[in-house]
Amino acid sequence: MSFFSGLTLGSYSVPILDIILGKLEPLQKTVLFQIRAPRVVLAGFVGASLALSGASLQGLFRNPLADPGLIGVSAGAALGATSIIVLSNHFVPEFLAGPFLLPIAAFAGAMLVIMLLFTLTKGFKSKGTTYMLLIGIAINSLSGVCIGFLTYISSDAELRSLTFWTMGSFGGVSWPLLVPAIILISFFLIWAIPSSRNLDLLQLGEIEAQRLGVNLKKLRFNIILSSAAIVGISVSLSGMIGFVGLVVPHLARLIGGVNHSYLLISSAIAGSSLMIVADLIARTFVQPAEMPVGLITSAIGSPFFLYLIISSKKL
Amino acid sequence: MSINIDSVSLNIKGVNIISDISFTMKPGELITILGPNGSGKSTLLRVISGDLLPTKGEVTIDNVPLSDMSFKTQALKRSVMSQSQQILYDYSVQEIVEMGWVDYSDTGGVELIKQKCIKAAKDCFVDHLLKRNFNTLSGGEQRRVHFARTLLQIDHQYDSIGNRYMFLDEPTANLDLLFELQLIRLLKAKAEKGIGVLLIIHDLNLASKFSDKIAILKKGKLSAFGEPLEVFKSKTLSDIFGLAMDVDLKTLKVTYY
Numbered sequence: 001m002s003f004f005s006g007l008t009l010g011s012y013s014v015p016i017l018d019i020i021l022g023k024l025e026p027l028q029k030t031v032l033f034q035i036r037a038p039r040v041v042l043a044g045f046v047g048a049s050l051a052l053s054g055a056s057l058q059g060l061f062r063n064p065l066a067d068p069g070l071i072g073v074s075a076g077a078a079l080g081a082t083s084i085i086v087l088s089n090h091f092v093p094e095f096l097a098g099p100f101l102l103p104i105a106a107f108a109g110a111m112l113v114i115m116l117l118f119t120l121t122k123g124f125k126s127k128g129t130t131y132m133l134l135i136g137i138a139i140n141s142l143s144g145v146c147i148g149f150l151t152y153i154s155s156d157a158e159l160r161s162l163t164f165w166t167m168g169s170f171g172g173v174s175w176p177l178l179v180p181a182i183i184l185i186s187f188f189l190i191w192a193i194p195s196s197r198n199l200d201l202l203q204l205g206e207i208e209a210q211r212l213g214v215n216l217k218k219l220r221f222n223i224i225l226s227s228a229a230i231v232g233i234s235v236s237l238s239g240m241i242g243f244v245g246l247v248v249p250h251l252a253r254l255i256g257g258v259n260h261s262y263l264l265i266s267s268a269i270a271g272s273s274l275m276i277v278a279d280l281i282a283r284t285f286v287q288p289a290e291m292p293v294g295l296i297t298s299a300i301g302s303p304f305f306l307y308l309i310i311s312s313k314k315l
Numbered sequence: 316m317s318i319n320i321d322s323v324s325l326n327i328k329g330v331n332i333i334s335d336i337s338f339t340m341k342p343g344e345l346i347t348i349l350g351p352n353g354s355g356k357s358t359l360l361r362v363i364s365g366d367l368l369p370t371k372g373e374v375t376i377d378n379v380p381l382s383d384m385s386f387k388t389q390a391l392k393r394s395v396m397s398q399s400q401q402i403l404y405d406y407s408v409q410e411i412v413e414m415g416w417v418d419y420s421d422t423g424g425v426e427l428i429k430q431k432c433i434k435a436a437k438d439c440f441v442d443h444l445l446k447r448n449f450n451t452l453s454g455g456e457q458r459r460v461h462f463a464r465t466l467l468q469i470d471h472q473y474d475s476i477g478n479r480y481m482f483l484d485e486p487t488a489n490l491d492l493l494f495e496l497q498l499i500r501l502l503k504a505k506a507e508k509g510i511g512v513l514l515i516i517h518d519l520n521l522a523s524k525f526s527d528k529i530a531i532l533k534k535g536k537l538s539a540f541g542e543p544l545e546v547f548k549s550k551t552l553s554d555i556f557g558l559a560m561d562v563d564l565k566t567l568k569v570t571y572y
Contacts, residue, residue: 062403201414205400207366212468213390213417258404 038178039170043279043293044272045185046170046234047244051271053227054245055252055263056192059199060223061133064308068231068245071132071224072113072139077235078166079143080109085162086154102165103177103236110232113139117224132224168239168294170279181237185230189268192226195219196260241294243301244271250308316377316478317341318511323362323372332358333535335372340513340528342478345506347522348515350532351556356515357397359532360484363513364395377477390417391476394468397484399461402449408460409445412436415467431470432463438501439463440494454489462486462498469510480511487516499525523547523567531555543567 050068057066068074084105120135154162198219201209210216231245248271249263256262278297283290318340325332333355340346348356361367363374365381374381376392384392394415402411412432436442439459444452449460469479481502487495495518503525506512516522522529523543531539531546533555539546547567552560560571 064403200406200410203402203404203406204411204414208395208397208399210366210386211364211390211395212414213385213387215386253404258406259410 034174038173038175039279040276041182042173042178042237043170043275045182046238046241047248047275047278048189048268048272049185049230049234050241050245050275051248051252051267052189052192052264053231054271055249055260055267056195056199056223057227057245058249059202059260059263060220062203063133064250065246066133067243068227069140069242071117071136071228072143073110073228073231074235074240075140075143075147076113077106077110077232078240079146080112081106081165081236081239082147082150082162083109085165086150086158100177103181106236107232110228110235114225114228114232117228132220164292165239166294167292168241168297169282169290169292170238171283171290173237177237181233185233188226188229192223192230193264195222196264199223199260199264239292239294241275242298243305244275244297247301247304247308248274250304318363318377318480318513319375320359320363321373321375323359323369323374325358325362325367326370331535333362333532336532336537337372338530338537338540340480340511342480342511343506343509344527345503345512345514345525346528346530347526348513348530348532349517349519349522354532355535356532357484360395360397360482360513360515364393364482365389376480387417388476390468391471391473392469392478393480393482394465395482395484396461396465396486398488399457405448405450407445408436408441408447408449408452411449411460412441412445412463412467415464417468417471418473427472431467435463435467435470436460438466440497455491455494458486458489459494459498466505478509478511480513481505483512483514485515485517487518487521495521519547519552519569520567523569 053068054066057068057070058064060066061070081102084102088101116139117132117135121132151159151162198209198214201212201214202216202219204212206216209219234241249267252263252266252270256266275293275297278300279293281291282293282296285291320336320338320340323336324334326334336359338346348359350356358367362369363381365374365384365386368382376384376389381389409432412435413428415435416428416431433442433445436445439462441456441459441463444456444460449457452460465481465483469481483502486502487498490498499516499521502512502514506527514526526543528541529539529543529546530537531551538555539551544567547562547569549560549562552562552569556571558571560569562569
């Protein structure tokens, strides 16, 4: 549903009947296949990534407030992107610049954080999950400092694109950039799903789970790596989009229960359709301009988050 | 074929929590570990469960050292019940019990798991609670649900796994007298069917009535091991618990007040 409305609606509308009947003008074709389709597909995959990694991290850390941002991966990606936006004019040679530079830098930032996590926890083996969480918080604030510094030294134009990137957008994405991202994201999404039964067992406690045959090291490795990868790729293409990873799993729990074999898949589906809708709102609300989609998800997400904290009996 | 605890010691930061403990448990035996608080009972159980690696010595289950056994094989061989943590998300009782089923991709299929789950729940008198939200149950009901999960864990189809064992750390905490007795009787029945049961409880009279053997720990050392008749002597018990105790030699009933 949201996929089709995402395709047809927009500043330039393409009637759905015409798509089905194949009666498209050349301009309509261009808008549909080159601009709108990649955008909707990207929104769907990013939504699925953020929501699935939110659901699996909330399970792994046994914490309902866990979020892909928590382990520092989004912050790493943001730092990579910020560096490029602010510093590329001064340091990067002309021939390297191009549409690929920003996502690659963001992805490198995310990978750097994963590797840092990997080394500090000796391959996700040593210590408990609390240790990993604290490291994530430290990484978050460290990248915050660096981003703050870069913001401070940036020029007006750089600051503007920085702000826009921080709030997230699916605009300007093209197929050559999208296809490798989709393949990678799909791979890691599918990789995460077999862990769902072990995530259920983990809710009994780490030692109890181990007594039931769960290999904790392997489970941590699978969840952290897949989450970090899908979030890193998503953030690198779309910027920072808040609250989807946090809120969507809770919605899915409210609808169909807490069992992870259901939760991971339903979160991914719900996240992807919600994101397509949010993007649709973002680009139709103030036509012909568009709002950053992160603004919309945060506008919906933060009140919900507040409600979650206030109504939670266990905090 | 047995569980063999061979001169096991555990030293944490220079403190000997348990030292040089050896005994053997055969399938079909019900062995109770007794001892004052801080005597190392739970630590010993955790070493045998594979949660903690002993500093010295070795635990073997049916001639295979624990350190050579995968988590999954251990999970099929023995189930463990201890003080449980709070569960964050709202699972149903049935989901909690089914977590005991180790190999979810097992050939038996969903129907078999469901049947066995209901049977385990019936044994623990929680079958009427299966649809309830686990977090809304009372402490005693939650213990019984965890007990049902522990029963289901070793009620699987893998015949090649051989003997099965249950380790329980104060399973009767929070239970009223009736359920306490029912639980011990159930364990006794399981032992008679060939399952080895290793159990920590505090009630000396229950221990003497139902145990095949009793191990008494004091300050991390095994100070007595044997059949209730050999171990339950007024002097031995008084020394260990630091409390004047009187054992009736015929019924083995202990009075201490």
